[in-house]
Amino acid sequence: MTEKTATQNCLNCKRSENEIPLVTLRYSEKPMFICSHCLPMLIHHPETLIGKFEGAENIPPAEHHD
Numbered sequence: 001m002t003e004k005t006a007t008q009n010c011l012n013c014k015r016s017e018n019e020i021p022l023v024t025l026r027y028s029e030k031p032m033f034i035c036s037h038c039l040p041m042l043i044h045h046p047e048t049l050i051g052k053f054e055g056a057e058n059i060p061p062a063e064h065h066d
């Protein structure tokens with residue numbers, strides 16, 4: 001039997017890859033998935049994702065260019 005890959009969900013909003021494009025990330029040697037809607041949050045406001053995944057509190061926010 002062929003093993004089917006489980007449907008993945010965004011680590012933040014929990015929407016599935018069937019609803020919205022998910023970006024695959026690797027962090028702390030583990031894969032994780034975030035959707036295109038939540039990706040900017042990870043880049044600019046990673047502190048809002050603390051508690052969503054392990055080590056989120058260690059990610060520095062990108063520089064702002066206002």
Ligand SMILES: [Zn+2]
Nearest residue numbers: 010013035038
């Ligand atoms: Zn999301």
